[in-house]
Amino acid sequence: MSRWKLTGIIATALIVIAIPLSVVKYHSRVAAPQARSAPAFVGSEKCRACHQPEYELWKGSNHYHAMEVATEASVRGDFNNATFEHAGVVSRFFRKDGKFVVHTQGPEGRMGDFEVTHTFGWNPLQQYLIPFPGGRMQCLPIAWDVNAKRWYHLYPSQAIDPKDWLYWTNAAQNWNGMCATCHSTNLKKNFNVQTDTYQTTWSDINVGCEACHGPGSRHVKWAELPDMARPPVQNFELPVRTSKLRSREAVELCAPCHSRRAILGDYTHIESDLLDTMLPSLLTRDLYFPDGQILEEVYAYASFTQSKMYARDVRCSDCHNVHSIKRVKEGNGLCLQCHRASDY
16 A cells, blocks of 8 residues: 555544544533523612613612611601600600711610611601611611601500610610511621621612512623623523512512511522521411401511412502502502402
């Protein structure tokens, strides 16, 4: 065999071998799943450009005002040297150097001046948060009645001892551990057991878009692509489905906050099952009357799931706009969406 023929055979063999190897290498490179970072929180302002109508509805809602820095625009209570008396203690609400201050009974029952740094809630009442050492914020037990425009005490028939767990500077009224999760988005308590301190953080100070839709970084990245360049994806790259849900699934979107429950760690806003997040309170004597009616503050979830409406697939959004939280109709019109006027 001539040298040229041998060279040709060897070259052909190399080509034959190289082609499938290159194909295998290409497909292994293409098919190998790329590790994706977990979706991150981007803040509600990122949603505004594409979802302006929904953003404007949300901006006037109780969710938007769930927690805010105390300013002239956010504070609804009377801090013009107003006074309020409860159980023999006279509290005074005033302003000092542009700050909102209350003179009232504090730790160990001693009177003092306490600066209000944040508002908590909007309607029908507004509470106020006061910072303490160790990263704590405490909820003042005197709240502002928005409709009656007056101060009132949350425990009007009780004179709570400063040593009591329920006293406002103690654990029961601690914002970090008791209240914060449902008034801010992506809240991390960051409690340090060794130092007994908090370094609590959030991505949105209030209940923002991602509180219900989940962290939106992947969605934003996808939405910012040109229309024709957007690949087909599930749920617009949002981790939480909010449409095409069964009634139970829709109600459980609201339940983590609108329920009396024990929470199981920080709420990440992406849990797929309600019981991954919380343990709902049961129908106990201290919470309900024997016939099932509400006795104590149990919020809406457990009561609603006992109802005939829930059994017939009525969901929260049948009565409430999901962005403004307002009722979709007022008066009897709300009920007449389902109930015939001739019967009811």
